[in-house]
Amino acid sequence: MSAIRLPQRGWLFDLDGTIYRGRDLIPGADATIAALRAGGRRVVFLSNKPLETRADYARKLTALGIPAGDDDVINSSLVLARHLATLDPGAPVFVIGEPPMVAELRAHGFEVRTDHHVRWVVIAFDRTFDYAKLNVALQAVRRSGARLIATNPDRTCPTEDGEIPDCAGMIAAVEAVTGRTVETIVGKPSPIILEVALAALGVGAADAVMVGDRIETDIVMGKRLGLATVLVLSGITAVGDPRIAEIGPDLVLRSVRELLTS
């Protein structure tokens, strides 16, 4: 009979590199999540990617043997829409982003426009980014005094075929031409995505664990808010990384499988 290594009630899991790698489940991730749930723990999955809907992630997890519904997934497009709804509900916005980002904003009551008559420019990872969008963003800032908010700060996104440009490219282009800095980036390592996740779980930071494979986002962010942190070496971080000792996660495991004692 296996036991869970940590006592907290709320569990936040990064996805790529932690639960799966690309299309493949990390061995034992399904059993670990099942054991946590069976033990009465609450689980939520975090992603910085605004490219898929929460339903897409839920379907992928379910297909990999981890039954999940939309509400079990917190991604940066959801967090951006929820956060902006607290700042400026129903505002007219221009979106540098893909259809799931636009859909999330519409679902939260925002007026998504294609011209520069807006109060916000929302900048997301966007594989359809182009000069015309950059120009609307510039005009929105110059002519309408629009403010800037973004989903995630990642330079690149890993794919099956290698890394591709991520949201940092869109953010940098808009900042360079407008001369204005993005006010808020809601995704990891921002505390905003953690706060949304903790609210969804209904637990406080002291009763929660952040599990992920990236020191500079998952672990740094978790520690900053006072969560317990677990670094897994199944993703981007190598065993001998000197930052492990420096940042000091509570546990360092080969993979989530080791969250259970055997």
Place this chain on the structure above:
Amino acid sequence: MSAIRLPQRGWLFDLDGTIYRGRDLIPGADATIAALRAGGRRVVFLSNKPLETRADYARKLTALGIPAGDDDVINSSLVLARHLATLDPGAPVFVIGEPPMVAELRAHGFEVRTDHHVRWVVIAFDRTFDYAKLNVALQAVRRSGARLIATNPDRTCPTEDGEIPDCAGMIAAVEAVTGRTVETIVGKPSPIILEVALAALGVGAADAVMVGDRIETDIVMGKRLGLATVLVLSGITAVGDPRIAEIGPDLVLRSVRELLTS
């Protein structure tokens, strides 16, 4: 009978804001250039914009009453091609830029490719910039170790309809996703464009004058290389700008018309 206020043989003129404003000649610019030429001075026109060919600029100047040939115009696409030809002649390059930039590189013997198998990524002001180009630039740096060179550092470009995003947007996007800094930006205020212009005129810096409407590019760059400098207030700089006293151009004139004494 009018005389020329300064004795130098070589004269470098900025274009927009100095010789013309959009489609309109600045009154007296034609007479000033004619008088300089009649007095045996050599004249060249400088532009940071890589969007038009030198022939386009020469035609525009000629139509405005200032007869000019291709060789009278030095723009950032020419300077980039000439400079890169000294660093890595005939190299395979990927271009973020418009057709005149590509044509200038081909005319200088470079192999312009559309994939990432290149030694350089050339970044220019590009109104057809998009995610696909950003991705090729990333792959060129990551997979081929490509180096980065750019035409001009301007945030925005003034047009009849207001300002539009300029090369700084493309540079920032590439730098953000690659994590690498552009090595060289050849356009103003880089000394490289001035050196190309002085070589074209066949005069040394001590025997040359830089005339322009922008303190932070035209005047700063001219002073840095030891040219005489003339600030004209017919463009972007306002009469009371505190930087005028700080930077100290040799002459401050309402327009190029006042280069001649009446």
